[in-house]
Amino acid sequence: MKFRALVVGLAAAALTLTACGQSGSPGSAGPVVSEAPAADVTVPGSKTFDAIKARGNVIIGVKDDQPGLGFKDATTGEYSGFDIEIARLVAAKLGYGKDKITYKTVPSAAREDTISRGEVDYYVGTYTINDNRKQRVSFAGPYFVAGQSLLVKSSNTDITGKDTLKGKKVCSVTGSTPIQRVRDQGLTDQIVEFQTYTQCVDQLLSGQVDAVTTDDAILKGYAAQQPDKLKVVGQPFSSEPYGIGLNHDDSALRGKINDILQAAYNDGTWQKIYDNTLGKSGSPASPPALQRY
Amino acid sequence: MNVLLDNIDLYARGFLGTIELFVVAAIGSLVLGTILAGFRVSPVPVLRTFGTVYVNIFRNTPLTLVLFFMAFAYPRLEIADISFFWRASIGLVLYTSAFICEVVRSGINTVPVGQAEASRALGFTFGLTMSQVVFPQAIRSVVPPLTNMQIALLKNTTIAAGFSVVESGGIYAALSERGYNVFVGLMWVALGFIILVVPLTLLQRNLDRRWRTAR
Amino acid sequence: MTAVLYDIPGPRARVRNGAIGVVGSVVVLGIIAFVLYRFAVTGQFDARLWTWITYVNIQYILLGALGNTLLAFAVAAVLSLAFGAVFAAGRLSDRAWLRGISTTIVEFFRAIPLLVLIFILFFGVSRGLGLNITAYWSVVIGLMLYNGSVLAEVFRAGVNALPTGQSEAAYALGLRKTQVMTNVLLPQALRNMLPTILSQLVVVLKDTALGFIILYPELLYQARFLGSQGQLGAPILQVAMVIAVIYIAMCLILSGLSKLLERRLSRSPRSGPTDPQAMADGANAVLIAHAQGGGAPAI
Numbered sequence: 001m002k003f004r005a006l007v008v009g010l011a012a013a014a015l016t017l018t019a020c021g022q023s024g025s026p027g028s029a030g031p032v033v034s035e036a037p038a039a040d041v042t043v044p045g046s047k048t049f050d051a052i053k054a055r056g057n058v059i060i061g062v063k064d065d066q067p068g069l070g071f072k073d074a075t076t077g078e079y080s081g082f083d084i085e086i087a088r089l090v091a092a093k094l095g096y097g098k099d100k101i102t103y104k105t106v107p108s109a110a111r112e113d114t115i116s117r118g119e120v121d122y123y124v125g126t127y128t129i130n131d132n133r134k135q136r137v138s139f140a141g142p143y144f145v146a147g148q149s150l151l152v153k154s155s156n157t158d159i160t161g162k163d164t165l166k167g168k169k170v171c172s173v174t175g176s177t178p179i180q181r182v183r184d185q186g187l188t189d190q191i192v193e194f195q196t197y198t199q200c201v202d203q204l205l206s207g208q209v210d211a212v213t214t215d216d217a218i219l220k221g222y223a224a225q226q227p228d229k230l231k232v233v234g235q236p237f238s239s240e241p242y243g244i245g246l247n248h249d250d251s252a253l254r255g256k257i258n259d260i261l262q263a264a265y266n267d268g269t270w271q272k273i274y275d276n277t278l279g280k281s282g283s284p285a286s287p288p289a290l291q292r293y
Numbered sequence: 294m295n296v297l298l299d300n301i302d303l304y305a306r307g308f309l310g311t312i313e314l315f316v317v318a319a320i321g322s323l324v325l326g327t328i329l330a331g332f333r334v335s336p337v338p339v340l341r342t343f344g345t346v347y348v349n350i351f352r353n354t355p356l357t358l359v360l361f362f363m364a365f366a367y368p369r370l371e372i373a374d375i376s377f378f379w380r381a382s383i384g385l386v387l388y389t390s391a392f393i394c395e396v397v398r399s400g401i402n403t404v405p406v407g408q409a410e411a412s413r414a415l416g417f418t419f420g421l422t423m424s425q426v427v428f429p430q431a432i433r434s435v436v437p438p439l440t441n442m443q444i445a446l447l448k449n450t451t452i453a454a455g456f457s458v459v460e461s462g463g464i465y466a467a468l469s470e471r472g473y474n475v476f477v478g479l480m481w482v483a484l485g486f487i488i489l490v491v492p493l494t495l496l497q498r499n500l501d502r503r504w505r506t507a508r
Numbered sequence: 509m510t511a512v513l514y515d516i517p518g519p520r521a522r523v524r525n526g527a528i529g530v531v532g533s534v535v536v537l538g539i540i541a542f543v544l545y546r547f548a549v550t551g552q553f554d555a556r557l558w559t560w561i562t563y564v565n566i567q568y569i570l571l572g573a574l575g576n577t578l579l580a581f582a583v584a585a586v587l588s589l590a591f592g593a594v595f596a597a598g599r600l601s602d603r604a605w606l607r608g609i610s611t612t613i614v615e616f617f618r619a620i621p622l623l624v625l626i627f628i629l630f631f632g633v634s635r636g637l638g639l640n641i642t643a644y645w646s647v648v649i650g651l652m653l654y655n656g657s658v659l660a661e662v663f664r665a666g667v668n669a670l671p672t673g674q675s676e677a678a679y680a681l682g683l684r685k686t687q688v689m690t691n692v693l694l695p696q697a698l699r700n701m702l703p704t705i706l707s708q709l710v711v712v713l714k715d716t717a718l719g720f721i722i723l724y725p726e727l728l729y730q731a732r733f734l735g736s737q738g739q740l741g742a743p744i745l746q747v748a749m750v751i752a753v754i755y756i757a758m759c760l761i762l763s764g765l766s767k768l769l770e771r772r773l774s775r776s777p778r779s780g781p782t783d784p785q786a787m788a789d790g791a792n793a794v795l796i797a798h799a800q801g802g803g804a805p806a807i
Binding site for chain 2: 512513514517521525529530533536542543546547550552616619620622623625628631633710715717718728744745751752755759760
Binding site for chain 2: 108173176180193194199208
């Protein structure tokens with residue numbers, strides 16, 4: 001009897017829930033730069049591009065939980081952010097518009113595997129270029145140079161940079177490079193690790209930690225969401241060049257994407273994208289120099 | 294091999310964290326579980342209801358959610374500022390004691406009521422009844438599943454790695470960032486756990502065999 | 509009614525019990541009230557932090573996640589039952605080499621934490637052997653290996669707890685080993701161990717939550733994702749509360765189903781309580797727990 005009542009109660013709750021619902025979203029940004037897809041693009045010698053052509057759409061690996069960089073709005077399902085815009089720009093110049101793009105989220109530790117197995121055509125998601133990774137994948141770009149920095153509450157005046165961290169609690173994602181750098185450089189011994197940056201920001205806002213540390217691009221995204229409560233402080237104390245991850249042997253596509261990026265740097269598209277996403281946090285930036293190899 | 298040797302500091306820290314968490318949570322959950330079992334068989338209806346509700350909630354919630362609440366909801370209660378290690382321990386204790394309560398309760402119930410009635414008829418006090426009559430018989434059916442529970446607790450401590458506790462569950466992420474082969478690294482972690490769990494399993498089988506009744 | 513721990517309460521005991529009851533209820537209500545108060549004060553019950561649930565898209569996300577959880581659960585449950593049956597038979601075999609292999613495999617998978625097992629399957633096996641194991645299959649296979657091993661132990665305990673008279677009579681009638689197993693022992697064992705099996709399935713359901721770490725889009729993953737939506741106020745706690753209620757409801761329904769099944773089966777004339785003496789074997793304590801109406805000690 002009790003069991004049946006429970007089932008009926010749950011069914012009723014479920015029905016009422018679906019009856020009242022709103023669509024739309026509380027102020028999300030649409031795509032910043034609308035690029036018409038280029039026509040008749042060929043990238044000779046690129047296995048990845050042949051796969052894209054055969055499939056008819058592009059599969060791009062992205063992040064979906066970094067505001068301002070790679071973010072998926074739960075209320076609409078739309079992706080937005082700097083990385084997403086760059087990914088869309090590349091896809092458009094390769095001949096594929098917004099509707100031909102499939103986004104795929106990949107756990108950070110599995111990025112190299114996913115790219116080399118061809119499960120994504122390319123990966124745009126705060127993917128730092130380093131030599132270790134270059135042995136398994138190749139990079140186009142960099143399209144942005146971030147640096148490790150600190151996010152604190154707006155009211156915080158103690159922490160102004162990495163040297164003022166002694167004795168303070170600093171938070172980042174488990175096992176990530178920023179944590180290892182903090183440990184290696186001995187900036188503080190009170191290190192807190194969580195699964196996502198949002199959890200770290202929540203801990204920061206409730207006063208459990210004093211600062212969140214990771215690439216300043218990611219931090220700027222959070223600061224832009226709550227500019228009155230959070231701010232990014234200090235000079236970046238590392239250099240993280242973000243690149244577009246590609247198949248290791250596909251130099252044709254790499255060259256093509258590098259050309260696309262260079263064109264975007266030259267004609268101001270990059271600047272427009274930046275100003276409308278990360279630039280909203282108030283700190284300016286300019287396009288980096290490409291590293292072709 | 295060099296994955297292990299190069300990162301021996303990671304592994305040492307991780308497994309030390311696992312063992313610390315396990316010891317604290319094991320003791321705490323045994324205590325709380327026994328208290329809860331006492332609640333569930335007590336003559337006071339309020340305590341019985343509390344015990345039943347507690348057990349039903351914590352047995353049907355994933356451990357990750359329990360730890361999640363301890364990590365994020367607890368600060369909002371603003372009672373006392375305790376470290377993440379203690380919060381994870383408390384979360385593990387709360388979760389495991391629900392299961393231990395059930396085991397202890399079943400153990401108590403395997404003792405025929407006649408035993409307790411006879412001892413009370415002989416004039417034994419509550420303490421004497423428990424220690425001389427009920428406990429020795431209940432132990433036989435309680436200890437092996439308890440050992441199972443503690444083995445499961447040892448393995449559940451890995452979930453705490455996601456909530457800022459230095460633990461072996463977080464080793465793979467650091468290895469990946471350092472650029473090492475994650476697969477080999479994980480096999481070493483698995484080996485470490487086998488080394489930790491096998492003695493407990495052997496202990497359980499030993500107790501099984503010793504207390505098996507002939508048929 | 510007497511119980512093991514206490515006798516029928518006399519007048520003084522009744523007063524004492526009443527007093528303890530009052531104190532107990534005051535303490536429990538006090539704790540609940542305190543927690544609710546602190547949540548309200550820190551704004552956890554603000555309407556702004558609950559608007560997320562009104563969006564149709566989010567409701568679809570949650571329903572989809574629920575579907576994914578149940579899908580992983582269903583497949584993993586069936587596979588673990590099969591795995592458990594096969595390896596229980598292996599452990600009960602007459603041939604020593606078969607017994608040895610089955611024991612090693614079962615013990616190996618029981619010793620490794622499920623989280624590490626899922627990691628090994630997702631990150632490790634895919635890279636090491638070049639196979640492409642998706643998040644879904646990593647979760648399902650991990651659950652199968654771990655819970656299958658536990659179920660193998662449960663099946664074996666069930667068969668061992670049957671009165672020896674059953675198998676002796678079957679052999680005396682001239683049945684061969686396999687026939688004894690399939691026609692006489694296993695059906696009875698299954699029926700007796702049904703509560704334990706079903707509670708292990710509840711464990712399977714809860715452990716699907718571990719898929720979130722490899723980005724399998726089940727409930728906990730979507731909860732974490734929704735909790736990070738800044739434009740909705742980052743409602744980490746609110747989402748967690750709703751998800752907790754969903755999990756508790758799902759598991760309670762499953763346990764309720766198991767109790768229903770148990771009651772229906774116990775009415776069948778063929779099944780009867782197994783000999784309690786036979787169940788005093790420590791490994792069969794799970795049987796005792798259920799025979800006495802307790803919950804299963806499996807985590």
